[in-house]
Amino acid sequence: MTIQIKTLDFEPKRQTFGHVARRLGGDKPATRYQEGTFDIQPTHNFHYKPLWEPDLWQYDVRKTAVVMEDWYKPLDPRQYYYATYNIARANMNQAVDRNFVFVEERGLLTKLSDTGRAGIQRGLLPMRHLHWGANMNMTEICQRGYGTAVTGPCIFSAGDHLGMAQIISRIGLALDGQTGTSLDAAKVVWLQDPAWQGVRQLIEDSFVERDWFQLYVAQTIGINAVLFPLVYRLAEPAWAESVLTVAMLTEFMNDWQAEETRWSDSVVRTVAAESGANRALVSQWAAHWIDRAVVSGRTLSAALLCDEGKAADTAGETARTRARALGLAI
């Protein structure tokens, strides 16, 4: 049996906005992702050249060397717009909160051995600075990039990195009894410990990269793909008896990376596939930044794991294999 509620019928005049319909190849119902993304960045008839970069417009395809016939080709396979992004992250974060309660109730981090505490302080906590650097880069790509298809998800990614930097900070606070001493100590490590200086130099060098798509490749294909798996997975032995605790508290990072990579890989694949020239440039950038990430990661992994940098090489090989799968010549 079915029941049917009788309603007035109103025939729509059109299904979606004109610019969306032209992209869909006709007036068809569009998704909220499509309506919230397609063409919403201004493209024509700008009034004034920026005081801070007077040779280019504020939105200008010339801010990267790669050329796209249409910057709305590299779409987000997750189809994130603001609402779906925040709802997804709020859901992921529920697990984070539960894990922190679990760890804190049992004192899993306060009862650590000195070796365990020192390992986390030196090996894990400085990652919050690397996330903050990644946040700066994704924010830069958002402001400097072209087309909402790419720049929109970049501000989401920037928010993610700030969020992950804050999760690491909470781990530090759980470790030091909410006093902040471990975070202060880890900052000294970040600034001075030779183990981290290659990584710090790498991220600082990326801050001055002016080509926004090269920066995108540096951050996602280089730094994220090599250094995050290195610290969040391969460096586990360095956490001594708290391997499981750290795994629980950094679950967000691993889930996040699996998800973000779906998007960032898809963007890189699409841009590289546009032309031989793009492919050559992106390949060269990817090779360069993966190499740099591996070199900086070797010092770190040697210091944390006494493995002469092997873990970084392993992470680098995985990153290169993945980059090749995206159509890059490496």
Next chain:
Amino acid sequence: MSGAKKLGLKQRYAHMTRGLDWETTYQPMDKVFPYDRFEGIKIKDWSAWEDPFRLTMDTYWKFQAEKERKLYAVLDSFAQNNGQTGVSDGRYINVLKLFLTGISPEEYQAHRGFAFAGRHLRGVGPRVAAQMQSLDELRHVQTQIHTISHYNKYFDGLSEFRHMHDRVWYLSVPKSFFDDARTAGPFEFMIAIGFAFEYLLTNLLFVPFMSGAAYNGDMSTVTFGFSAQSDESRHMTLGIEVIKFLLEQHPDNLPIVQKWVDKWFWRGHRVLGLVAMMMDYMLPKKVMSWKEAWEIYFTEAGGSLFTDLARYGLKVPKYADVATAEAEHISHQNWAIFYQYTHAAGFHTWMPDAEHLDWLSAKYPDTFDKYYRPRWELWAKLEKEGKRFYNNALPQLCQCCQIPMGYTEPGDPTTIAFRSSTYKDQKYHFCSDGCKDIFDNEPDKFVQAWLPVHQIFQGNCGGATVPDVLAWYRMNVGADNMDYVGSPDEALWNEWHAEKLRKAV
């Protein structure tokens, strides 16, 4: 465990944000932050920044996700129940057309502009706050598009909002305003948008549109408004913190900030003329008159704000008195412009009916009957005689605000105001002393303006005739433009209304 003390909330938040940042040494800080020196603003101590709100990302995600769930549930239910048929009158939709074509794209510009400030301000405290606002502004443009998307399915004038925004003559008014802010340095951007727009003037922009939606039965837009309210109050606290911080940091900042406040107040006032017209002429059910809104939100609220800021030496914006005097006139003068150029407007126009005229007389007892009612009555008479008045000449535009030069002299509402400046042997024209001053302070910037009328004459807008230009605008002639009476919107509205009455029997 060491003997260190447990952190208070403020210190904890500092670890979550400013503790993340460091002074770079492998690259010079001036290369990492290349844009925060040239404006001349002096910051002695970034750490003196007081975080206006202490939101960590996990809390942000949680609050915002909760609000989005509720908002989209209302939007879905609005669509399912054909809420568009329940607004006060078909004319109301024109308010949404003005909003989607003129305001929503600026939310987008704010999103990118706050990303710029969120990367390029050297201090980490304001950077984090600016990034959150960048996220919020993306939220606002997307939720506005999603809210109005349903109306676009039934009404004209909404479908080409993005294409029109980059081209149509009057949309260059808000666009040039935001282009101006986006192309300024990061500190000026924060004063222009963070302080002047989001703090000083938001109650005259955001609030009138949302209250208008509430009064006119637009439950989806008003739900968006309620949902964005807590974002807006965060933006306001950021705006006020920015200006206080700059003024506290160094006395040399005062003249720079004062110049920006003067500039952006006047720029904002000109853009708000569109809101004035919306409130007085376009809302079928009126919330209050523009003059009343100006008195409450600028004269009173702005007055106490500037009393508060006086301790830093900051003065009430230059020409605030002129703007207050213009509150008697601006809505009428703008509606007159759009009525004359209805063939080139992306929304419908109409002459007020008798009841509406009486409302205007009551709200503007000193000016309406004397200066504007006779013109409306004449135009209504001409309409009746089949001789509706159209202005077929292209208007001269103000080089600064880009509004047609239709405003009158301060204190003399029957004489059009003309100002001009000569720069590098070229003459530039302005609607007011406020706009002329802005040009004279930054002539190299404002000579670049993409003035729609100049562009038409130069052949850059699709052709030499009005139909050519309208085609280039993607304006669907006879549907998107012209009077409400006789429009497809009106026909549809009347049909729904008749249908409802018939079913009720």
